[in-house]
Amino acid sequence: MKESLMPDLDRIDKNILRHLQSDGRLTNAEIAKAVNVSPATCHRRTQALFEAGHILRVMGHVNPASVARGTLVMVGVVLDRSTPESFAAFEAAVSDMKELLDCHLVAGDFDYLLKIRVSDMNDFNTMHNKMLIALPGVRQIRTFFVLKEIKENAPLAF
Template sequence: MSARLDRIDLKMLRLLQNNGRLSNAELAETVAISPATCHRRTQRLFEDGFIAAVRAMVAPKKVAKGTLVMVGVVLDRSTPESFAIFEQAIAKLKFVLDCHLVAGDFDYFLKIRVGDMEDFNRIHGEQLIALPGVRQTRTFFVMKEVVDNAPLEF
């Protein structure tokens, strides 16, 4: 963690998190500094890695990805090699939004977006259980997305 953030930096981060298309001029006015200074500060936030990226959030339902599924995965063996091979394989599956190694009854938790249940069924049979070292999976269909991908509070 290179530099520290003052109150203005934090405010800028929060504003850009809520609206990544804010112009430098608008941002500068909102946080009450000059456009030049604001521009330099924003650059620093990117260079120092405080902002990893700026992303347009595409509405899943609009692009036929309206079905969300959580999947718990248990591997055959809990060796570092098994984990590494599994992780390498799952990184190639583009429908996997999250993949986390967890402590508890499962080895991994997956968050997956597909078009519909039929779509998931096919993917589950053809790709998920075929992943290297998978002993079993437990599927949790999401029936209602109460909160999805909320902005970070800090």
């Protein structure tokens, strides 16, 4: 997928994207009415947006507290070495962690920034002791418990 996709999008495409970002449950007919096109045109354009890589997926946003994952933890990880092999080993090890929402290779004080959801502090402590410190190549872990979520998964502005 190419990085500069924006020039291919016209006003109608952008409106379709905005509506899907705000509510992925909208029907094709509802989106068509909102963007002032026929349902057939809307369906064709939406399919084209998927095929071109503008829409990656449509999914529901589950309330974390309702499924016992109300505690959000950000974790900064520093590896022993900055080599392709150490990065690959770390990334492979975290890829199956069910508590891990996001893992980003970053520039700055950490090599990786992890976003983790757990039920509570004790749950995180167990995870830390059994999983995080056992990850390959980890030299340092810095943990930040989120006290209040101000803005999360905001729609992209374009």
